[in-house]
Amino acid sequence: MERDIKPVGFYKNKAKSIKETAKILIDKYNGALPDSIEALTKLKGVGRKTANVIMANIFGVPSIIVDTHCMRLSNRIGFVKSKDPDKIEFELRKIVPFDMYTTFSNLMVYHGRATCKARKPKCSECIINNVCDFYKRLSNDIILNV
CATH class of the missing domain: 1.10.1670.10 (Helix-hairpin-Helix base-excision DNA repair enzymes (C-terminal))
Structure with missing residues (x-):
């Protein structure tokens, strides 16, 4: 995964966050993304900006x-x-x-x-x-x- 996301920068930390978040999504949310800012920002590597992007572009919630x-x-x-x-x-x-x-x-x-x-x-x-x-x-x- 690190090789795939290397162009993004900080790829080692991001790869670790992606793996941790994927595990949480599977274990806690049955593989689905949570649909609230509060739940999204509890995921590793997800801040308010990313949570708002998800809310706007995946769930259609004005953000x-x-x-x-x-x-x-x-x-x-x-x-x-x-x-x-x-x-x-x-x-x-x-x-x-x-x-x-x-x-x-x-x-x-x-x-x-x-x-x-x-x-x-x-x-x-x-x-x-x-x-x-x-x-x-x-x-x-x-x-x-x-």
Whole structure:
């Protein structure tokens, strides 16, 4: 298994977690995935992000998935002021309609990859720069430094 998952990185730990989780799924859940965040996060190697991905994509439950893109964009835009993924998830739940959780998460990923990149955001091309705190600060800095 290690050879198969080596490209993912941290493959030794992940292979161990996969084996342990597979045993738990067989022994405790008759080979099925549990269908709650609480049960999923008790599995070895499964955090809230992975549990939310499973809930959204396997069980069809709207979920806010806080990956690096969602974390970065949520802070840049001004939705949150936190680096803690769990806090970000719960803050976003307050402002994103429940039925839009998964769509919102996917849009954050796409926007983060295409426009609001970590090192070189394309603020001038961004379709939401008029509501973005990062762009507003950047614009003010440019105006003040000219």
